[in-house]
Amino acid sequence: MSIMIAHRGYSGAFPGNTALAFREAAKHASGGAETDIRRTSDGVYVTNHNPEVVFADGSEALIAEHTYAELTAKPLRNSKTADDVRLCTFREYLEIMRAHGMVCFIELKGDFTEEEVGEIFAEAARVYDLQKCILQSFSFENLIRARQLFPDLPLMWTYGTSESHWERCFDHGFSIDADRVVLTEEMVRAFHEHGLEVGVWTVNEREDLEKYRAMNVDYIESDVFGGND
Numbered sequence: 001m002s003i004m005i006a007h008r009g010y011s012g013a014f015p016g017n018t019a020l021a022f023r024e025a026a027k028h029a030s031g032g033a034e035t036d037i038r039r040t041s042d043g044v045y046v047t048n049h050n051p052e053v054v055f056a057d058g059s060e061a062l063i064a065e066h067t068y069a070e071l072t073a074k075p076l077r078n079s080k081t082a083d084d085v086r087l088c089t090f091r092e093y094l095e096i097m098r099a100h101g102m103v104c105f106i107e108l109k110g111d112f113t114e115e116e117v118g119e120i121f122a123e124a125a126r127v128y129d130l131q132k133c134i135l136q137s138f139s140f141e142n143l144i145r146a147r148q149l150f151p152d153l154p155l156m157w158t159y160g161t162s163e164s165h166w167e168r169c170f171d172h173g174f175s176i177d178a179d180r181v182v183l184t185e186e187m188v189r190a191f192h193e194h195g196l197e198v199g200v201w202t203v204n205e206r207e208d209l210e211k212y213r214a215m216n217v218d219y220i221e222s223d224v225f226g227g228n229d
Helices: 019-027 090-100 114-127 140-149 166-172 185-193 206-214
Strands: 003-006 032-039 045-047 052-054 060-062 103-108 133-137 155-159 175-179 198-201 219-222
Touching: 003 019, 003 103, 019 032, 019 090, 032 090, 045 090, 045 114, 090 103, 090 114, 103 114, 103 219, 114 133, 114 140, 133 140, 140 155, 140 166, 155 166, 166 175, 166 185, 175 185, 185 198, 206 219
Parallel strands: 003 032, 003 219, 032 103, 103 133, 133 155, 155 175, 175 198, 198 219
Antiparallel strands: 032 045, 052 060
C-alpha cells in the first residue's frame, strides 16, 4: 500500500514548510511529510522551499544572507489561515515527525558540501532515526556524499522533466522520487525489480491518486490528500 507524504506539510490548507503545516499533516493522517532544507548565515538549518522568505509585511530576505534571529523576528506571509507563523527549524520539523512516528522526506535544494550533509543527517540521527528519514535531491552529488557518510540512509533521486537516464540509479542503489508527468509503469517495475522504492510528486487529483496507487508506488506526495483519503 502506498504511503501518503504531505508535500511541505499539509500545504493545501496551511502555509507550507511551517511547523503548523507539519502538525496538521499528522492530524490529516499522512504517513510522512516532505520538507526542503536551507541554511541561515549563522548555520541554522531551516525548512523553506525558496531561497528567500516572504514576511507578512511584504518584505523579503534571503535565508543564506541572514541570521536565524533576523529571519524569525517577523511573522511569515500566510494567505491560508489567520495564524502567526514563523520560519521553522529543521530540528523542530524532526521533533514533530518523531512525535507522530512519521516518515521524513528531506530534500536538499542545490549542492550541499560534505560538511553540511554531515551536519544535517547527524542532527536527524540525534533527534529521530535515520531509518525514518529519506534524503531526496535533484543533485546526484548530494546523494553520493550522503552515501559515503551514512551508508544506511535511504536515498532517492528527485527526478523531474529535465532529468534523464534514471537507470543510473541502479548502479548506486538509489531509489527515485519522480514527477507524476514522467513516472511510468516501466520505471516502477524496474526499481522494484532492483529492490528499490518509488515515490511520485505532486498528486492532487483524485484520478491521479488512484492511478498511482494502482501502479503500486511506495510513496505518494500530495498537498491535499492524507492517509485516509
